Amino acid sequence: MRPDSDTENQGLWLERALLPAGWAERVRIGIRQGCISSIAVGAAPEPGDSRVALAVPGLGNLHSHAFQRGMAGLAETGGGSGDSFWSWRELMYRFLDRIDPDALQAVTEQAYVEMLESGFTRVGEFHYLHHAPDGRRYGDRAEMAGRIAAAAANTGIGLTLLPVFYAHADFGGAPPNPSQRRLIHDIDGFAALLERSRRAIAPLDDAVLGLAPHSLRAVTPEQLARLLPLTSGPIHIHIAEQLREVEACLVWSGMRPVQWLLAHADVDARWCLVHATHVEADELRGIAASAAVVGLCPITEANLGDGLFPMQAFVAAGGRFGIGSDSNVLIDAAEELRWLEYGQRLRQQRRNVLVAVGEVSSGRLLFDRAVQGAAQALGTAHGLRVGAPADIVSLDIQHPALLARTGDALLDSWVFAARNGAVDAVWRRGRKLVSGGRHHRRDAIGARFARILAQLLQA
Ligand code: ZN
Numbered sequence: 001m002r003p004d005s006d007t008e009n010q011g012l013w014l015e016r017a018l019l020p021a022g023w024a025e026r027v028r029i030g031i032r033q034g035c036i037s038s039i040a041v042g043a044a045p046e047p048g049d050s051r052v053a054l055a056v057p058g059l060g061n062l063h064s065h066a067f068q069r070g071m072a073g074l075a076e077t078g079g080g081s082g083d084s085f086w087s088w089r090e091l092m093y094r095f096l097d098r099i100d101p102d103a104l105q106a107v108t109e110q111a112y113v114e115m116l117e118s119g120f121t122r123v124g125e126f127h128y129l130h131h132a133p134d135g136r137r138y139g140d141r142a143e144m145a146g147r148i149a150a151a152a153a154n155t156g157i158g159l160t161l162l163p164v165f166y167a168h169a170d171f172g173g174a175p176p177n178p179s180q181r182r183l184i185h186d187i188d189g190f191a192a193l194l195e196r197s198r199r200a201i202a203p204l205d206d207a208v209l210g211l212a213p214h215s216l217r218a219v220t221p222e223q224l225a226r227l228l229p230l231t232s233g234p235i236h237i238h239i240a241e242q243l244r245e246v247e248a249c250l251v252w253s254g255m256r257p258v259q260w261l262l263a264h265a266d267v268d269a270r271w272c273l274v275h276a277t278h279v280e281a282d283e284l285r286g287i288a289a290s291a292a293v294v295g296l297c298p299i300t301e302a303n304l305g306d307g308l309f310p311m312q313a314f315v316a317a318g319g320r321f322g323i324g325s326d327s328n329v330l331i332d333a334a335e336e337l338r339w340l341e342y343g344q345r346l347r348q349q350r351r352n353v354l355v356a357v358g359e360v361s362s363g364r365l366l367f368d369r370a371v372q373g374a375a376q377a378l379g380t381a382h383g384l385r386v387g388a389p390a391d392i393v394s395l396d397i398q399h400p401a402l403l404a405r406t407g408d409a410l411l412d413s414w415v416f417a418a419r420n421g422a423v424d425a426v427w428r429r430g431r432k433l434v435s436g437g438r439h440h441r442r443d444a445i446g447a448r449f450a451r452i453l454a455q456l457l458q459a
Contacts, residue, residue, distance in 0.1 A: 010030075010031040010032075010050075010430050011028060011029065011030055011031065011045075011046055011048065011049040011050070012028070012029045012031065012049060012050050012052055012055070012390075012392065012427070012430075013026075013027070013028050013029075013043075013045035013046070013049040013050070013051050013052065014026075014027040014028075014029065014052045014053075014054075014055040015051070015052065015053045015054065016053065016054050016055070016406075016410075017029075017054070017055040017056070017384055018055070018056045018057065018384065018411075019039070019041070019383070019384050019385070020383045020384070020385050023406075023407050023408075024041045024042075025041070025042065026041065026042050026043055026044070027039065027040070027041050027043065027055075027384075028040045028043040028044075028045065028046065028049065029384065029390070029392075031390040031430035034205055034206070034389055034390060034429030034430050034431075035387060035388065035389055035390060035429070035430075036384065036385065036386050036387065036388050036389075036390050037386065038386060039384065039385070039386055050432075052392075052394045052425070053394065053397045054394055054395045054397050054402075054410065055384070055392050055393065055394045055395075056367070056384075056392075056393050056394075056395065056411070057371050057382060057383045057384050057388075057391065057392065057393070058119070058120070058121025058122065058371075058389075058391030058392060058393050058426065058427075058428070059119050059120055059121065059323075059333050059367070059370060059371050059374060059393070060120065060121070060122040060123070060124070060158075060160075060322060060370075060371070060374025060375055060377070060378045060380070060382070061115055061120040061122065061123045061124065061323070061324055061325050061333070061374065062124045062236075062272060062274075062293070062295045062322040062323065062324045062373070062374045062377040062378055063124055063126055063236070063272075063274050063295045063297055063324025063325070063326050064111065064115075064123050064124060064125050064126065064324060064325050064326065064328060065125075065126055065127075065128075065326065065327060065328065066104075066107060066108035066111040066112065066123075066125060066148065066151070066328065067095075067096065067099055067103075067104055067107050067108065067129060068092065068095075068326075068327045068328050068329075069107050069108075069110060069111035069114070069328040069331070070095065070099075070103070070107040070452075070453055070456060071091070071092065071095040072327075072328060072329045072330070073329065074091070074095075074457075075088050075091050075092075084305065085241070085242050085304045085305065085306065086242075086244070088304055090179070092327075093179040093180070094179075095456075096129060096182065097133055097179075097182075098133075098456050099129060099456070100133070101138075101143055101144060101147050102147075102452065103452050103455075103456055104129065104144055104147045104148070105147040105148075105150055105151050106445075106448045106449050106451075106452040106453075107449060107452065107453070108125075108147065108148055108151035109151040109154055109155055109445045109448070109449070110445055110446065110449035111325075111328050111331065112151055112152065112155040112157045113155055113439040113441065113442055113445050113446070114328075114331040115157060115325065115331055115333075116155060116156065116157055116426050116428070116433055116434055116439055117420065117423060117426070117434055117437060117438065117439050117442075118331055118332045118333045118334070118420055118423060119333040119334070119393045119423045119426065120157070120325070120331075120333050121157065121158055121391035121392075121393070121426065121428050122157065122158030122159070122160060122374070122375075122378055122380060122391065123152075123157055123158070123159060123160070124160045124162055124210075124234070124236065124272070124295075124324065124374075124377060124378050125148050125159060125160070125161055125162060126162050126164055126212055126236060126238075126274070127144070127145060127148055127161060127162060127163055127164055127212075128164035128166055128183045128212075128214060129144055129182055129183070130144055130145075130163075130164075130182060130183060130185070130193065131181065131182045131183070131184070132182070133182065134181070135181030135182060135184070137189075140196065141189070141192060141193050141196050142193055142196030142197045142199070142200045145161060145163060145193070145196070145197040145200045145201075146200040148161060149161070149200045149201045149203070149204060149207065152201075152204055152207065153203065153204060154441065154445070155433070155439065155441065155445070156428045156431060156433040157428065157433075158206060158207070158378075158380065158389065158391065158428060158429075159201060159204055159207045159208070160207070160208040160209075160210060160233075160234060160378040160379055160380070161197060161200075161201055161207060161208070161209050161210070162210045162211060162212040162234065162236050163190070163193055163194055163197050163209075163211055163212065164183070164211075164212045164213075164214050165185055165187075165190050165211065165212065165213050165214060165218070165219060165223070165227055166180065166183040166184055166185065166214040166218045166219075167184060167185065167186070167218060167219060167220070167223060168217065168218050168219065168220065169217070169218075170217050170248060171216065171217055171248050171249060171251075171252035171253070172220075172252050173220045183214075187223060187226045187227065190227070190230075191230055194209070194211065194230055194231070197209060205429055206380065206389060206429065208233055208234065208378060208379040208380060209231070209233050210231055210233035210234030210235060210236065210270075210379060211227060211230060211231045211233070211235060211236075212235070212236040212237060213227055213235075213237050214237070214238060215237060215238040215239065215245070216237075216239065216245075216249060216257050216260060216261065217245060217248070221264060224264075224265060228265065228266075233270070233379050234270055234271075234272060234377055234378060234379045235270050235271050235272070236271070236272040236274055236295065236377070237261070237271070237272075237273060237274065238274045238275060239257050239258055239261060239273050239274065239275060239276055240256065240257040240258050240275060240276050240277055240278045240279055241274075241275035241277050241278075241301075241304075241306050242277075242278070242306060242307075243278055243307070245257060245278075246278045256278075256279075256280065256283060258273065258276060258279050258283040258286070258287065259280075259282075259283050259286075261273075262283070262286045262287070262290065267287075267290045267292050268290055268291060268292065269290075269291040269292065269293075269376060270292075270379075271290070271292035271293070272292065272293045272294075272295045272322075272377035273287060273292055273293070273294050273295065274294075274295035274297070274324065274326075275294075275295065275296070275297065275301065275306065275309070276294045276295075276309060277301065277306050277307045277308070277309050278307060279309070279310065281313065284310060284313055284314050284317060284319070285317055287314070287319060288314060288317040288318050288319035288320075291320065292320070293320045293321060293322055293373045293374075293376050293377040294309065294314065294319060294320070294321045294322075294373075295321075295322055295323075295324050295377060296309055296311075296321055296322070296323055296324070296336075296340060297323065297324040297325065297326035297327075297336070298323070298336055298339035298340045298343055299325065299326075299329060299330050299332070299335060299336055299339055300324075300325070300326035300327040300328075300329060301326075302339060302343070303327065303329045304327070308343045308344070308347055311340065311343075311344050311353075311354060312344055312348070312353050312354060315354050315365075315369075320369070320372070320373045320376065321369060321370065321373045322369075322370050322372075322373030322374035322375075322376075322377050323336040323337060323340065323370050323374065324336075332420055334414050334415050334418065334420070334422070336370075337363070337366040337367060337370060337415045338415050338416055340366060341353065341354060341362055341366060341415075341416075354366070360408055361408040361409070361411070361412050362412065362415075362416075363408060363411035363412035363413075363414065363415040363416060364408040364411050364412070366415060367411050367415065371383065389428075389429050390427055390428075390429055390430035391427065391428055391429065392426070392427040393423060393425075393426050393427075394423075394424045394425045394426075395410065395414055395422050395423060395424060396421070396422055396423070396424040396437070399418055399421060399422045401413045401414070401417040401418035401419075401422060402414065402418065402422060420437070421437055423437055424436065424437060
């Protein structure tokens with residue numbers, strides 16, 4: 001899908017907008033070939049401009065497993081004291097076994113519609129469901145990657161595809177479990193998958209291809225060393241999400257996962273360390289100094305009982321972060337930001353824990369940093385600035401939670417006081433995809449999702 005032909009020389013006139021330098025009024029944004037070509041502050045609207053009351057930049061969702069949207073809410077029955085991330089994973093593998101290419105595309109489209117409606121304009125798809133249910137390769141080894149690209153094309157969301165390399169069940173090269181057969185590659189097969197994936201995303205306007213060693217459990221040091229030269233794009237890895245993983249890493253290497261990674265890989269601004277929940281002070285400083293982004297997924301981390309990342313110390317050390325919807329148990333950009341702050345408040349029994357006196361507000365800090373961090377992790381430009389993609393979110397100033405607000409209080413009220421209905425419209429590369437809070441293709445995509453889900457859950 002190439003929407004740019006109908007967005008040549010388009011203009012948006014924003015009564016109020018959050019620019020990189022702060023809030024501005026009467027902002028005219030020129031859009032050419034999907035990107036912002038000009039910005040004028042204090043300007044009058046031009047004939048043909050779309051008028052918007054309040055606009056902020058689109059936010060990236062840096063970590064998603066879209067297919068898991070189909071099992072949201074199905075793992076909430078009590079399993080006793082043994083119920084954990086690991087028992088959830090067994091249920092997830094059973095669900096994954098039923099997903100064919102049509103099902104993957106239908107569930108992914110539904111998830112991407114919900115992301116756009118909540119204010120996410122790009123997604124980092126951490127994609128590991130590569131093979132057929134019996135573990136054999138599809139005729140096109142990037143069949144499933146192609147379905148994710150099709151879902152991005154059909155919904156309009158920006159895509160950073162992160163094909164996942166998975167080879168082992170645990171540290172030390174343990175052989176994979178039968179339930180992981182749809183995930184497994186050797187290095188040569190994975191290199192071929194990357195090449196095919198590059199072709200699968202080529203029809204998209206501004207898709208980015210990176211790669212993802214799944215975790216230090218799933219990849220040996222030798223494999224990690226051979227994987228990294230296969231990309232010049234973003235590199236994402238799950239790390240230190242669970243204490244059991246930290247303990248197993250200590251037994252295997254004598255080091256904690258983040259400590260090991262920083263010592264053995266050239267971690268830099270291309271990296272996204274997803275979760276990094278269980279880190280000590282020196283690891284925290286090491287991540288901050290590397291300029292890597294920490295990918296935080298507070299809703300999923302709460303749902304899975306992972307633990308709390310030490311946000312306050314990390315932000316104080318200048319650390320970079322973004323947010324991800326991960327398991328997609330609930331898709332809501334504002335709620336991810338809300339829980340990022342609320343987790344810390346509950347732990348510290350204090351309020352506004354991330355901002356210092358005299359700085360911007362909590363909502364503003366969370367939003368600005370998450371926009372910057374996600375863009376870095378997803379390999380794209382961000383913000384309402386010339387040259388960046390025209391990815392823009394407008395908020396409904398008539399929403400009860402936003403009435404009579406100005407400046408940062410608008411973001412605070414969206415993050416802490418509103419529900420999903422506060423997002424009014426969403427543009428991606430200048431094309432309007434969401435109006436009045438509804439994605440233009442919500443009904444058709446929702447109907448297909450309903451049909452496919454009935455089949456998946458009856459099976
Ligand atoms: Zn994940």
